[in-house]
Amino acid sequence: MIEVSGLTKRYGGTTAVKDLTFTVRPGQVTGFLGPNGAGKSTTLRLILGLHEPTGGTVTVDGRPFRDRPRGLRHVGSLLDAHDVHGGRTAAAHLFALARSNRIPRSRVGEVLREVGLAEVARRRIGGFSLGMKQRLGIAAALLGDPPVLLFDEPLNGLDPGGVKWVRDLFRRLADEGRTVFVSSHLMSEMEHTADQLIVIGRGELIAAESLAEFSARGTRQNVTVGTPAAVVLADLLTAEGAAVRAEGELLTVTGLTAARIGEIALEHRIPLRHLDTRSASLEEAFMELTADSAQYLAGGSR
Amino acid sequence: MTAQLAGELRVTEPRARFRDLAAAEWIKLRSLRSTWIAYGVTALTVIAINVGTAYDTYNHWREQGAADRAAFVRDGIPLQEAFTINAAAIMALALGVLGALMIIGEYATGGIRTTFAAVPARRSVMAAKAVVLTVFTTVFGAFVVGISFGLTQAILGSRGVGVSIGHPGALRVVLASTLLAPVCALAGLALGTVIRQTAPTMVASALVVIVLPTIITDGRHWSAVVGHALPFQAWLRLVTVDPAPTRFPWTTGGAWTVYAVWTLAAAALAIIAVHRRDQ
Numbered sequence: 001m002i003e004v005s006g007l008t009k010r011y012g013g014t015t016a017v018k019d020l021t022f023t024v025r026p027g028q029v030t031g032f033l034g035p036n037g038a039g040k041s042t043t044l045r046l047i048l049g050l051h052e053p054t055g056g057t058v059t060v061d062g063r064p065f066r067d068r069p070r071g072l073r074h075v076g077s078l079l080d081a082h083d084v085h086g087g088r089t090a091a092a093h094l095f096a097l098a099r100s101n102r103i104p105r106s107r108v109g110e111v112l113r114e115v116g117l118a119e120v121a122r123r124r125i126g127g128f129s130l131g132m133k134q135r136l137g138i139a140a141a142l143l144g145d146p147p148v149l150l151f152d153e154p155l156n157g158l159d160p161g162g163v164k165w166v167r168d169l170f171r172r173l174a175d176e177g178r179t180v181f182v183s184s185h186l187m188s189e190m191e192h193t194a195d196q197l198i199v200i201g202r203g204e205l206i207a208a209e210s211l212a213e214f215s216a217r218g219t220r221q222n223v224t225v226g227t228p229a230a231v232v233l234a235d236l237l238t239a240e241g242a243a244v245r246a247e248g249e250l251l252t253v254t255g256l257t258a259a260r261i262g263e264i265a266l267e268h269r270i271p272l273r274h275l276d277t278r279s280a281s282l283e284e285a286f287m288e289l290t291a292d293s294a295q296y297l298a299g300g301s302r
Numbered sequence: 303m304t305a306q307l308a309g310e311l312r313v314t315e316p317r318a319r320f321r322d323l324a325a326a327e328w329i330k331l332r333s334l335r336s337t338w339i340a341y342g343v344t345a346l347t348v349i350a351i352n353v354g355t356a357y358d359t360y361n362h363w364r365e366q367g368a369a370d371r372a373a374f375v376r377d378g379i380p381l382q383e384a385f386t387i388n389a390a391a392i393m394a395l396a397l398g399v400l401g402a403l404m405i406i407g408e409y410a411t412g413g414i415r416t417t418f419a420a421v422p423a424r425r426s427v428m429a430a431k432a433v434v435l436t437v438f439t440t441v442f443g444a445f446v447v448g449i450s451f452g453l454t455q456a457i458l459g460s461r462g463v464g465v466s467i468g469h470p471g472a473l474r475v476v477l478a479s480t481l482l483a484p485v486c487a488l489a490g491l492a493l494g495t496v497i498r499q500t501a502p503t504m505v506a507s508a509l510v511v512i513v514l515p516t517i518i519t520d521g522r523h524w525s526a527v528v529g530h531a532l533p534f535q536a537w538l539r540l541v542t543v544d545p546a547p548t549r550f551p552w553t554t555g556g557a558w559t560v561y562a563v564w565t566l567a568a569a570a571l572a573i574i575a576v577h578r579r580d581q
Binding site: 045048074087089095096099100102 | 314318322323327329333334335336412414417418421423427578580
């Protein structure tokens with residue numbers, strides 16, 4: 001369990017994270033979402049005690065992580081797959097980590113097999129692809145068999161098979177009762193991975209809820225209506241305050257529910273051939289929620 | 303996976319031991335091929351400079367006058383050639399950089415975050431680094447100095463002017479030259495930990511280890527004091543068996559103290575520097 005309370009971090013005059021409060025619970029995969037520069041990596045570093053908060057507290061299983069003399073049995077983490085020395089072999093890198101935490105050497109072989117790197121254990125990390133480095137980072141996170149796992153953008157650089165493998169792994173780790181906290185800047189990655197979502201933008205909390213609740217937030221529900229009297233109906237709906245886009249006999253309506261549109265059509269004896277509500281996708285919900293807080297917008301939309 | 307299914311996962315953890323951290327740092331140091339190449343090249347260079355100097359003396363022996371030959375041992379030249387000032391300068395420079403690399407390598411790659419996330423007790427990690435570096439470079443120094451002493455005195459011996467380790471001052475030359483290696487390496491480690499950037503650390507290390515001791519002279523009292531506080535000048539004092547009288551003389555005890563203070567201060571700085579700063 002990760003408990004973040006009033007967490008604030010300023011670097012000079014820049015506020016990276018502002019008054020964040022949320023809880024990441026065991027037994028679930030929790031997605032940590034936000035646009036680039038939202039403060040996700042900063043938050044993960046604060047959780048791991050690598051950076052000192054300017055204000056607020058963060059604990060892992062009831063204690064600040066930095067109070068633990070050795071970390072790997074408490075929290076396994078993958079912050080950046082490149083945070084390794086390319087001159088070492090995969091096996092030597094993991095052996096040094098294991099040894100520092102008094103983890104038996106046999107565990108190195110186990111985790112290398114688990115992530116599918118057993119074949120290249122004796123090869124130097126410098127020659128690894130990003131996907132292989134991600135697997136190595138996941139292997140390092142698993143070394144101590146910890147109850148809490150943190151991953152910063154673990155799907156970057158993985159091929160589709162790798163993505164599927166990582167999702168299954170996260171699911172299994174959560175089913176084993178572990179706390180699994182995974183950051184991403186892509187909603188589509190989390191859609192099939194996470195049970196819970198923590199969404200931040202510009203360092204502030206936007207949402208902390210289940211994936212289902214989050215998807216229901218999509219305010220922009222579209223209703224598609226098919227009718228031979230498209231022009232007449234469009235005028236009626238616009239008069240009711242809806243926004244209507246017409247394409248031949250098909251109208252795309254926002255601002256009215258399908259039920260209300262049906263009533264209006266019945267009142268005016270307009271036959272309908274098609275009536276369908278389409279919820280905004282999670283991706284759209286995410287874009288909409290974080291639009292105000294996206295730090296680096298392309299084009300002149302500022 | 304050995305986790306239980308239901309309820310809170312229990313963490314069973316053995317007691318944290320310092321020697322595991324030292325072992326891990328030793329694994330990290332020895333598992334880099336560059337470690338062996340860099341220390342190997344340094345050793346070969348230093349030994350080659352010493353042996354080359356002794357070989358020059360051997361070659362030009364017949365050109366020397368009888369008086370010079372007679373004064374050779376009395377003037378302490380066999381010990382000067384056992385570990386020459388050029389060899390010491392190269393070794394000091396290289397070891398300063400190699401000591402710095404022990405931590406700079408982690409800052410440059412980002413590996414430091416992996417290290418400190420695995421061991422939140424950062425000061426213990428740095429203490430382990432300092433211990434491993436000290437032991438490794440002391441063994442390195444003893445190896446390079448021992449080989450240099452043996453080879454140079456064997457070469458000089460064939461002209462009848464080689465000395466043994468029992469010769470007055472010989473042991474001090476060997477000891478001071480050996481320990482120059484860990485003193486400079488720890489200074490590099492401390493600078494690297496504080497500065498964290500590769501290029502500035504290299505410059506600072508070269509400055510402290512070799513440039514400043516060379517340009518600061520004994521001309522004035524203050525510059526003599528500053529110069530004497532630097533490890534390379536301490537080495538010079540220790541290997542000079544019979545120093546010429548100067549306005550600001552100092553004792554070998556003072557020079558040993560400089561070694562000790564640099565060792566302790568560098569280790570302390572490396573350990574303290576990581577505690578408060580964001581990593």
